[in-house]
Amino acid sequence: MEDAGPLERLIQKRRTIRKYQNRPVEREKILRCIEAARLGPSAENVQPWRFIILDDPALRERVARKAFSGIYFTTRWAIKAPVLVVILAKLDVITNRIGAHLQNCQFYLLDIGAAVQQMALQALELDIGTSWLGWFNGKKVRRELNIPDKYHVVAMMSMGHIERWPRHEKPRRTMEEIAWFNECR
Amino acid sequence: MEDAGPLERLIQKRRTIRKYQNRPVEREKILRCIEAARLGPSAENVQPWRFIILDDPALRERVARKAFSGIYFTTRWAIKAPVLVVILAKLDVITNRIGAHLQNCQFYLLDIGAAVQQMALQALELDIGTSWLGWFNGKKVRRELNIPDKYHVVAMMSMGHIERWPRHEKPRRTMEEIAWFNECR
Numbered sequence: 001m002e003d004a005g006p007l008e009r010l011i012q013k014r015r016t017i018r019k020y021q022n023r024p025v026e027r028e029k030i031l032r033c034i035e036a037a038r039l040g041p042s043a044e045n046v047q048p049w050r051f052i053i054l055d056d057p058a059l060r061e062r063v064a065r066k067a068f069s070g071i072y073f074t075t076r077w078a079i080k081a082p083v084l085v086v087i088l089a090k091l092d093v094i095t096n097r098i099g100a101h102l103q104n105c106q107f108y109l110l111d112i113g114a115a116v117q118q119m120a121l122q123a124l125e126l127d128i129g130t131s132w133l134g135w136f137n138g139k140k141v142r143r144e145l146n147i148p149d150k151y152h153v154v155a156m157m158s159m160g161h162i163e164r165w166p167r168h169e170k171p172r173r174t175m176e177e178i179a180w181f182n183e184c185r
Numbered sequence: 186m187e188d189a190g191p192l193e194r195l196i197q198k199r200r201t202i203r204k205y206q207n208r209p210v211e212r213e214k215i216l217r218c219i220e221a222a223r224l225g226p227s228a229e230n231v232q233p234w235r236f237i238i239l240d241d242p243a244l245r246e247r248v249a250r251k252a253f254s255g256i257y258f259t260t261r262w263a264i265k266a267p268v269l270v271v272i273l274a275k276l277d278v279i280t281n282r283i284g285a286h287l288q289n290c291q292f293y294l295l296d297i298g299a300a301v302q303q304m305a306l307q308a309l310e311l312d313i314g315t316s317w318l319g320w321f322n323g324k325k326v327r328r329e330l331n332i333p334d335k336y337h338v339v340a341m342m343s344m345g346h347i348e349r350w351p352r353h354e355k356p357r358r359t360m361e362e363i364a365w366f367n368e369c370r
Binding site for chain 1: 187195201221236238289291298299301302303305306330355360
């Protein structure tokens with residue numbers, strides 16, 4: 001068996017990072033991360049992803065306080081992230097209708113998952129930590145940033161120079177639990 | 186600006202590969218690709234992904250002929266892929282309900298998008314080409330492989346040693362079209 005390659009090691013190393021250093025992320029690095037997402041694959045090449053990068057401290061904190069309030073308090077730690085990326089989807093009517101109705105699958109979410117994971121891995125290669133954020137008040141984010149209806153607010157991602165790695169390993173399903181050759185278990 | 190890193194170059198190089206060499210993919214390589222997916226992030230660590238790896242030539246061809254028939258003929262090229270991975274979701278009731286109803290977002294599709302893209306990038310690092318497949322007859326795949334109702338058939342991925350790269354570049358949205366600092370355009 002060949003040795004693990006650089007990507008393989010990066011995937012093995014990647015963790016959700018919630019503790020960031022209290023300093024900005026260089027825009028050049030942010031843009032290299034977004035570029036990695038831009039190059040992702042998408043159904044019918046629709047490229048449904050759009051990104052609002054919040055790195056202005058006052059605006060970022062204002063949006064974050066709204067986004068992570070009330071029942072969303074468990075995401076309050078992300079108020080301290082130096083960068084928040086709001087991930088939007090611009091839905092393509094035809095591809096999305098085919099996906100949703102004929103295939104019973106919203107392709108644009110697979111596409112955005114793939115693209116944003118390229119962003120997360122690229123960040124790690126640049127020593128930037130990230131966390132996917134799914135639990136936030138999307139309506140308040142929409143209002144604060146004047147996001148028009150043509151965009152669907154899908155998720156957010158926090159970014160920052162890594163202050164601390166998680167202390168504990170996440171439990172993982174074994175290979176046998178998730179993958180089977182030539183049969184369904 | 187630092188030079189591009191190994192992951193960055195892999196992301197820049199990655200393309201959808203539809204022409205494969207007529208030889209099997211080593212199981213050790215397949216498993217390293219699945220391992221990359223296994224290590225993906227997921228909402229509440231649900232790890233919703235399951236994979237049926239079809240590398241038995243007779244079974245793979247039988248499933249493929251059913252999957253890519255009728256209106257799905259545009260995916261017929263994938264009948265020749267040495268490996269087809271059927272991507273399933275095992276839905277977690279609570280996380281999926283919260284996602285679908287409160288957040289209006291099916292997190293499991295983002296998670297699977299992220300995990301499978303790690304698989305695609307890992308494949309490329311091992312010189313294996315892949316293509317996401319969204320356009321196939323999911324009911325027939327379910328029937329041929331006796332996939333129980335508890336799994337949702339989400340997508341497929343073809344894999345093989347690369348015979349030929351695509352001849353043309355895909356048109357890409359520019360950075361300005363997809364990313365904005367501190368505002369929504």
